[in-house]
Amino acid sequence: MLEQVLRRPQRLLYLMVVGMAILFLSTYFSLSSHGSEQLRAHLDALKSVALRKNGTVAVTPGPVNVTCASFMEELQTMDNIRQHAVKGFDGRLYPPTFYPTEINTMPRAKAGFVVLVRNGDLEEMRSSMRDVEDRFNRKFGYPWIFLNNEPFNEEFKAGVKKMTRSETRFGLIPKEHWSYPDFIDQDKAADTRRIMTEQRIIYGFSESYRHMCRFNSGFFFHHPLTQDLDYYWRVEPGIKLLCDIDYDPFLFMELNNIKYGFTISMHEYPLTIPTLWNVTREFVKQHPESLAKDNALHFIADDPKKGMDQEYNMCHFWSNFEIADLRFWRSKVYTSYFDFLDHNGGFFYERWGDAPVHSIAASLFLNRSEIHHFEDIGYHHPPWTHCPASVSKFHETGKCLCNPEDSADLGDFFCQWQWWRTSIEGKPDAA
Incomplete structure (x- = not known):
């Protein structure tokens, strides 16, 4: 034995270290x-x-x-x-x-936060995350999925990781999902931007805004980082959550078979989508089976007796906040609808937003019971706020920090009463 140790002196060193550790511990605990x-x-x-x-x-x-x-x-x-x-x-x-x-x-849903964000939005993104984590996610631990059309830098990655104990994922948007498809006439698209700039239409001048709207309308749910998710919660830089959320909205969606949830609804600017409704009607004419039996058409059109033979009232769900079922966006009916819209060219020849596209699709292809207004989630995205109405449930219990009188539900520009007339649950009680 001694001869073997002498031939390999590292064994002797190991034995000495172990012996000293045992001696130290025995002395310490005896004293x-x-x-x-x-x-x-x-x-x-x-x-x-x-x-x-x-x-x-x-x-x-x-x-x-x-x-x-x-x-x-x-x-x-x-x-x-x-x-x-x-x-x-x-x-x-x-x-x-x-x-x-x-x-x-408790079990978690297959869900996460999906964020489309730029490196330069770091501080506003950190502020949003702080609100979401403090009001909700510190109790549930859902992952954050960040997507960008440019690679995220290390400063951004480190900055957002500091705001959560949950998993963070960083993904690059494929070039083909953030560029002109080959069937788009780019000269015609440039003419549209010039005309809309002269008309002072919001984001009318912007190429990147159009790429963003097209991506949010038709591609984010195909990104590899979202493939293990059934539900997502869209979060943007600079938002605020104004109420504690003590239950899991994702499990709420699953329990009630809800496919789309929102907080604020409003009218779209008509000059940005002059042909969207006509193109939609043409799609429905070709695919009448796409309409849900108990759909929410009355939200987006004012006379339910006329069906599709009436004008769009411009109401839409404000999509910077949405909690939705990714399987709906991946469904045959929605992907066929998006492909039909995409080849029409309105994302570039006009300025179709993902909000009216999502809203029209949800209102036509889902049943009313599959759409939910999150009345209890206080939310602010500049410049608008949703604040829960019930004083006894939300404001006398320490759950919310907002004034119901400031809620966007009350303004003429907004479409909450159109939703109340359409929905199963109706107008909430303010008591």
């Missing part, structure tokens, strides 16, 4: 009156970490090897808390720390 208790506490804390990673315990640090529910029952007195406390970096005792996402062991 310390609390040595054995401290060792047991640290070993139990390691067990706690292992259990927490398996999703059965949601506390750290502390000597815990029980289920979360039974552990919470133990923490009834200061003596119980002291038993599970550990020394922090400053030498003081700290009670167990609870991570809401880990305490909440």
Whole structure:
């Protein structure tokens, strides 16, 4: 044995290190009156970490090897808390720390936040994430999917990662999804931008805005980073959530077979979509089976008796906030509809937005029961706000920080009353 060690001196070094460690530990715990208790506490804390990673315990640090529910029952007195406390970096005792996402062991939906954002929007994006995390996601832990037509830089990636404990994904939009298809006459498209600029139509001059609207209308749900998702929540830079969200909207969608959810609805600018409705009617004429039996046509057209033989009233769901079922956008009826619109050229020859495209599709191809107004989600995207109406449910309970009188639902430019007349749930109670 000695001869083997001498032939390989690294073995001797290893034995010396192990021996010194054993000597140090035995001396320390024999001299310390609390040595054995401290060792047991640290070993139990390691067990706690292992259990927490398996999703059965949601506390750290502390000597815990029980289920979360039974552990919470133990923490009834200061003596119980002291038993599970550990020394922090400053030498003081700290009670167990609870991570809401880990305490909440309920199953999650196959869902995430989908964000179309530029590197230069970092600070506004961080602000949005702070609101979403504090109001909702710290309790549920859904992933963030960031998409850009240019590669994300390291500053952006690091900046948004600091705002969440959840998974973050960064994706590049394929060039063919953010460029002119070969059937578009780019000279004609340029003429449209020039005319709309002269008419001072919002974003009428912008090429990138048109690429964005086309991407949001027909391609984001095909991106590889969204393929494991059934539901998404669209988030934009600079938004605010004004109320605590204590339940899971994704599971709410799944429980109730809802395909599309919104907070604010309004009228579109008619000059941006002069032919969108006529093209839609032509699609429905060719595919009458696409109409849902109990659709929401009354939201986008004022006389339900006339069916498709009437004008579009310009109402749409404001799509910078939407929680929706990706399987609807991937369905044959919607992808056929988008392809029909795309080849008509209105994304470039006019200025079709993804909001009216999504809204018309949802209103025609879904049943009313499959569309939901999230009355309880307070939301602000400059310059408009949705604030829940019920004082007793949301404003006297500490859930919301907004004034119902400031809600966009009340303005003439908005379409909330058109939704109330159409929907199954009707107008909410303000009491």
